[in-house]
Amino acid sequence: MRTVIFDLDGTLADTSGDLLAAANHCFRQMGHGDVLTPELDAAVSVRGARLMLAHGLKRVGAYDAQVVETYYPIFLDIYGQAIDTHTYFYPGALEAVEALKAAGYGVGICTNKPEGLADLLLTRLGARDRFASLVGADTLPVRKPDPEPLREAARRAGGSPDHCVLIGDSDTDRNTARAAGVPSVLVTFGPSGDDMAALEPEALLHHFDDLPKLVSDLIGVAV
Structure with a gap:
C-alpha cells in the first residue's frame, strides 16, 4: 500500500x-x-x-x-x-483525507508536536480516528528531519516507507522527505506559505481539493 x-x-x-x-x-x-x-x-x-x-x-x-x-x-x-480554542482544520483538509482513503491510500501523521498533545488535539477536534498512524516528536528516539519518524508513520499506516509522500509546510518537512528518498508536497496556505516555493518540493499545494491528483501523479495509485 x-x-x-x-x-x-x-x-x-x-x-x-x-x-x-x-x-x-x-x-x-x-x-x-x-x-x-x-x-x-x-x-x-x-x-x-x-x-x-x-x-x-x-x-x-x-x-x-x-x-x-x-x-x-x-x-x-x-x-x-486550551489546545483547541482557536485551532481549526484548513478548508478541505478532512475531505481530502477521506478522498485519499477512499482511493485506497493509507493516511497518517508525522509531527514534531509531542505525541500526547497531537493525540489530544486530534481527539478534541473529532478527527483522531481518521488517521491510521500518529508519530510525534517523542514517539521514537529521533524526530524530523530524521527520516525514521516518516518511515514509521508509513509503516503504521499499513504501507511501505519507500512508497509514501509527505505533506508539510516547512524546510523540516522538505528535508525529512529528501532524507527518506520520497517526494514532498508543501502547502502554500500555512503561516510560511510564501517561502515554500524556494524549498523546491516535488509539488506545491494551494488547496486541499487538488491533493488527490497530486498524490496520484507523484506516487501512483494506492496499490
Whole structure:
C-alpha cells in the first residue's frame, strides 16, 4: 500500500492561535506581557515551543537558554489546557483525507508536536480516528528531519516507507522527505506559505481539493 503522511501544525490545521496564546501566557509570567502577535509571529509558532519562547525573549532583549528550558514544560501544560480554542482544520483538509482513503491510500501523521498533545488535539477536534498512524516528536528516539519518524508513520499506516509522500509546510518537512528518498508536497496556505516555493518540493499545494491528483501523479495509485 502507498501512503500519504501529513505534518500537523501549519499543514492540516492552523494551530498558531493556541500556540501563541500559550507562549504569551509564559511571557506574562516572566513579566514581559504579551510579546508575540498573530500578524508577526504565526510562522514562528509552528516551528516548536522552544524556538517560539527564544524568539519572544530575544525580542524583549531577555534571551536566556535556561529560561527557555525552564518554561518549556510550563508552556506544554498551558497549551494542553486550551489546545483547541482557536485551532481549526484548513478548508478541505478532512475531505481530502477521506478522498485519499477512499482511493485506497493509507493516511497518517508525522509531527514534531509531542505525541500526547497531537493525540489530544486530534481527539478534541473529532478527527483522531481518521488517521491510521500518529508519530510525534517523542514517539521514537529521533524526530524530523530524521527520516525514521516518516518511515514509521508509513509503516503504521499499513504501507511501505519507500512508497509514501509527505505533506508539510516547512524546510523540516522538505528535508525529512529528501532524507527518506520520497517526494514532498508543501502547502502554500500555512503561516510560511510564501517561502515554500524556494524549498523546491516535488509539488506545491494551494488547496486541499487538488491533493488527490497530486498524490496520484507523484506516487501512483494506492496499490
